[in-house]
Amino acid sequence: MSFQQHPPLTSSAELEFNSVWLASLFAQADKVWVAYSGGVDSHVLLHALAAQITPEQKTKLSVIHVHHGLSPHADTWLTHCEQVCQALNVTFYAQKVTLKAQASLEDAARKARYQVFEESLSANDVLLLAHHQGDQAETVLFRLARGTGTKGLTGMPAVRALGDQGACLVRPFLSINKAQIEGYAGQHGLHWVEDESNLNERFSRNFLRQKVIPLMKTYFPNMEQSVSFMTQRVTTDYEMLVSLSAQQLSNVSNADGGLDLSWLYQQPTLQRRFWLRQFIEQKNNSLTQAQCDSVLNMFAGGEDKQPEFVFADGRLMRHQNALYVLPSECPVEYGPLVIGQVKARRFDQLRLIQGEGVELKARPLGAKLLLSNGQTRSLKKWFNDHQIPVWWREHLPYLFIQDELVAIASLWRHPDYGHLQFEWRPSASLPFPNHH
């Protein structure tokens, strides 16, 4: 959406929205939502927005409140938010969530909140959050303390996609500070709720907020603004870096997205790490430095070995000396798989196909295949001869008739069954490099 091109606020001391930004936001979004916790930041965001939009724009505005049930006051907050929305004449929507006991309740609450946001917004909806400069500084310090890279130093983005349905999340307050927000709240006589958990220094972020940042500000009074400028600069640099390295990576990747490992290992050691990280990040995943080093060790040399590197959101495997990022779970959709008149999409639907004694079974380890030249080949050797990617071997459809293996997908036929129709197309999320 093109409202991203304009800064959301004018430079005046008042919280005045940029009229071009506001007009294009409401023109482009089907619905604009404010994420309202009941706290001062989101209250000010909601109040300032409601005061500056036209009655027609207001018909597109809604508020969403997530009731985490963590505080004994959660019900009171919900009622408070509802009353504020009634007074502002804005549609109010609340959702209660139940948090599973976890090491970090803070994290659990955040995850549950974003899940509610994703589920509640439709394509073309925009969600506004009230994160400000202070929150940005806290995020960056938190990442620094736990270890981060260039991407982490970009901080919270001002705009990003929310889910994969086309909704988006916007933070219009990232360039203003808490004092400006509180100034506005005081001027307009707003009432808000204080989240007592924000004071609990047991939570690492609150420790930064309550102790570390105030202490730093005694020496560096503008440090939040400086961090905010830093994130903007790093964001521009990072976007450039991603775009330039995408060009280079496309030159050394094959049509199925596999990265040429011989090229990677020709690069000087430090650059190898860089390219690996870029490759992984461009597939929307990330690895720590230590994980990058393990991957580089694991895939060095020994092309005949079939290592598998498993990380939080996926796996890395090799095929014909190219590196592939694969999903952690193997999807069992092939679609469409056709045997004669029977057509199905899912492996379990196919497992037993009635009639003519036809069955689909699991990979018959140790099987011997009869080839058209009359020779036999073990299944394992045949896989290698035909360069079948390792990650596909256990998922291929093995077709049996009367307990005899007669076909493997559309890749092999028993010579007696040359006439058999067995079409098959692998799922796009699990690349099959030889099958074009």
Ligand SMILES: Nc1ncnc2c1ncn2[C@@H]1O[C@H](COP(=O)(O)OP(=O)(O)OP(=O)(O)O)[C@@H](O)[C@H]1O
């Ligand atoms: N329970 C909630 N329901 C809806 N939106 C929320 C909720 N909690 C947080 N948000 C949104 O996420 C933003 C950042 O939340 P965070 O908890 O980091 O800040 P906060 O200091 O609690 O903000 P606020 O003063 O608005 O409560 C909030 O400004 C608000 O827009």
